[in-house]
Amino acid sequence: MRTARVLTNRACNQNCTFCNARRPRDDPGFVEPRAVAARLAAARREDATEIVLTGGEPTLRRDIARQIARARRLGFERVVLETNGTLITPERARELAQAGLDVARVHVPTWGTALDELTRDPGGFAALRRGLRALADAGVPFEAAVPIVKRNLDAVADVPDGLAADGLVPSCLVLDVPVEGPELDVLAGLSEAASAIVAVESRARALGLPVRLGQDPQIPPCIFPRPDRVAHLFAMTRGGPPRPGYARVAACSSCQVEDRCPGVPRAALDRPGMPELSPVSTDRLRRRLSVISSVKEQIARELVSYEVARQPDEMTLPMHTVRINFRCNQACGFCFVSTHLPSADGEAVRSAIAEGGRAGGVVALSGGEPTLNPELVDYVKLARRSGAQSVELQTNATRLEDAALTLALADAGVDVAFVSLHGSNAAISDAVTEAPGTFDKTVRGIDTLYASPIAVRLDFVFCQKNYRDFPDYVRMVADRWPRARLTVSFVAASTDVVPRTPELVPRYSDVLPSMAEGVRLAQELGVLVGGFESMCGMPLCLVPEVLEEYLGLAELPDGIDRGEFIKPGPCASCGLSNRCYGLRSGYAELYGAGELRPRSSSS
Numbered sequence: 001m002r003t004a005r006v007l008t009n010r011a012c013n014q015n016c017t018f019c020n021a022r023r024p025r026d027d028p029g030f031v032e033p034r035a036v037a038a039r040l041a042a043a044r045r046e047d048a049t050e051i052v053l054t055g056g057e058p059t060l061r062r063d064i065a066r067q068i069a070r071a072r073r074l075g076f077e078r079v080v081l082e083t084n085g086t087l088i089t090p091e092r093a094r095e096l097a098q099a100g101l102d103v104a105r106v107h108v109p110t111w112g113t114a115l116d117e118l119t120r121d122p123g124g125f126a127a128l129r130r131g132l133r134a135l136a137d138a139g140v141p142f143e144a145a146v147p148i149v150k151r152n153l154d155a156v157a158d159v160p161d162g163l164a165a166d167g168l169v170p171s172c173l174v175l176d177v178p179v180e181g182p183e184l185d186v187l188a189g190l191s192e193a194a195s196a197i198v199a200v201e202s203r204a205r206a207l208g209l210p211v212r213l214g215q216d217p218q219i220p221p222c223i224f225p226r227p228d229r230v231a232h233l234f235a236m237t238r239g240g241p242p243r244p245g246y247a248r249v250a251a252c253s254s255c256q257v258e259d260r261c262p263g264v265p266r267a268a269l270d271r272p273g274m275p276e277l278s279p280v281s282t283d284r285l286r287r288r289l290s291v292i293s294s295v296k297e298q299i300a301r302e303l304v305s306y307e308v309a310r311q312p313d314e315m316t317l318p319m320h321t322v323r324i325n326f327r328c329n330q331a332c333g334f335c336f337v338s339t340h341l342p343s344a345d346g347e348a349v350r351s352a353i354a355e356g357g358r359a360g361g362v363v364a365l366s367g368g369e370p371t372l373n374p375e376l377v378d379y380v381k382l383a384r385r386s387g388a389q390s391v392e393l394q395t396n397a398t399r400l401e402d403a404a405l406t407l408a409l410a411d412a413g414v415d416v417a418f419v420s421l422h423g424s425n426a427a428i429s430d431a432v433t434e435a436p437g438t439f440d441k442t443v444r445g446i447d448t449l450y451a452s453p454i455a456v457r458l459d460f461v462f463c464q465k466n467y468r469d470f471p472d473y474v475r476m477v478a479d480r481w482p483r484a485r486l487t488v489s490f491v492a493a494s495t496d497v498v499p500r501t502p503e504l505v506p507r508y509s510d511v512l513p514s515m516a517e518g519v520r521l522a523q524e525l526g527v528l529v530g531g532f533e534s535m536c537g538m539p540l541c542l543v544p545e546v547l548e549e550y551l552g553l554a555e556l557p558d559g560i561d562r563g564e565f566i567k568p569g570p571c572a573s574c575g576l577s578n579r580c581y582g583l584r585s586g587y588a589e590l591y592g593a594g595e596l597r598p599r600s601s602s603s
Contacts, residue, residue, distance in 0.1 A: 004048035006039045012057040014084055015120040018149045018181040036067055044074045054082040068099040078102045085131030086124050093138035104135050108144040110155045111162025118151055132168045144170040148177050148193045150186050157199040164207050173204050176214035179267040190223045190268050191275035217265045222277040231288035236260040255279035256286040287497045288340040299344050304352045309362050320356030321364040324349050324379055328368040330396055330433040334463055334491040336498050339368050353379055357386020366394035377412045384413035392416045397445030398438050406448045416455045419446055424472040432465050456484040463491040464504055467511045470518035478525035487531035490538045493586025500586050508542055508595045516544045540580040541597045555579055574598035
């Protein structure tokens with residue numbers, strides 16, 4: 001969701017010492033309704049989908065409900081009002097709700113009468129409580145915006161308890177650390193702020209209240225002594241830097257999120273209180289920090305993938321891949337799933353499965369590792385009841401050596417197990433999965449599946465650590481599971497959690513000799529090989545010539561590539577262009593498009 005902020009006015013009925021937005025009076029030309037409307041329209045033209053109405057104090061405006069309604073008419077998906085809440089009466093709260101306000105982000109720097117001193121507004125705390133109650137009664141959700149400054153360092157952790165004691169439950173706490181203001185001596189140093197953030201987050205977590213960090217300014221994770229303990233507070237996206245007002249420091253050069261963190265706010269560098277920075281040093285932590293917008297939105301984004309299952313005979317089926325949980329017992333560097341996320345709500349998972357079933361194609365139950373979900377068998381039954389033509393289980397099979405579980409899945413309706421196995425021996429496979437000991441478990445799980453009614457497809461993802469192993473892998477499959485079908489995939493730098501580095505992603509030209517040799521062996525040994533029809537395959541012009549059948553795939557529907565692929569110059573003259581996804585943009589960033597070889601559809 002793209003967010004824009006629009007100032008409705010600059011005056012405020014409070015006078016916080018750390019506020020750099022307030023003005024004693026408003027410019028009439030700036031606050032007139034037509035000027036606000038013009039700023040809203042400009043934000044919409046920039047494709048913003050969330051609008052934040054802010055000030056000053058927006059509720060000083062008599063027409064604030066009309067401006068909210070205007071934002072709705074312009075097509076904003078989400079309208080947020082930033083307010084101190086003290087002027088919101090029951091009548092005004094109802095007006096805001098009727099106008100279409102999604103959430104009020106209410107300024108709550110502390111809880112209790114100490115708030116009056118902090119905001120320099122006698123009676124402000126009592127008015128805030130009345131305003132929050134009015135919002136709740138009108139059905140307007142609210143977030144508690146908690147700025148962290150010197151004067152509330154010791155009291156800020158009391159905010160969650162105070163809200164809970166009054167029965168005022170925010171949808172989340174938003175923690176901000178001001179680094180600029182009219183009175184610099186009231187601002188907290190980053191080290192002090194980090195300690196306060198840890199304290200308030202701990203209290204909120206005990207009460208079940210979500211917490212996130214504000215984005216203006218964006219505080220980097222390295223200010224915390226243990227960034228891993230606060231990773232869930234961050235939402236970092238590749239391409240975020242550079243940003244005005246931020247600086248790189250020496251520690252940034254060794255940090256794994258340098259590509260998505262703008263650095264340290266310059267204003268904070270100029271003041272005492274800078275902590276010793278703790279750069280992100282592990283890929284696991286980098287993944288946990290990488291979230292689009294919010295955890296809730298990331299879960300919704302990744303819960304279902306809509307694809308088509310294509311066959312060489314030009315038949316297609318709709319395919320819904322549902323991630324019934326995100327956690328996994330392996331840690332493959334090329335996994336594009338955010339395995340640090342909590343599971344989606346059970347009802348959302350069931351709804352997604354039922355939708356896939358009604359589509360009448362393939363429902364693939366995936367993860368993370370779906371066998372870690374105790375409801376897996378029931379989910380399979382639901383897919384069948386809903387009308388799925390086929391049910392696929394995408395798994396690493398480490399738990400499927402349990403014959404009882406495997407047979408229960410077969411009885412429930414699993415047709416195919418799509419099993420990730422990325423090496424012919426423990427040394428290679430465990431290096432790829434970063435989970436020592438799991439190669440042997442996966443092999444035993446495949447043995448159990450192979451003896452069951454469930455068809456087995458093995459997925460080998462070509463990456464830098466294993467691509468030379470492919471011929472030996474084919475020999476192992478032919479010896480141990482000759483009826484299994486083999487799917488080849490190519491590591492895809494398709495999301496923010498996948499590193500776009502040569503250490504993970506090999507060149508096609510390096511991989512192709514081993515791939516071609518493995519495919520030749522597979523044909524000789526009677527092993528069926530596929531995978532080139534999927535998004536996880538490779539450009540069709542590079543498919544080994546012995547697999548010409550894949551050039552007869554059905555054409556791709558428009559938009560099925562989800563914007564992850566490009567079709568550079570060589571694709572324009574290729575007869576396979578309408579059947580081929582093209583080149584991953586992440587691959588093109590690394591190596592360009594010079595390896596592509598346009599072909600006629602019959603060549």
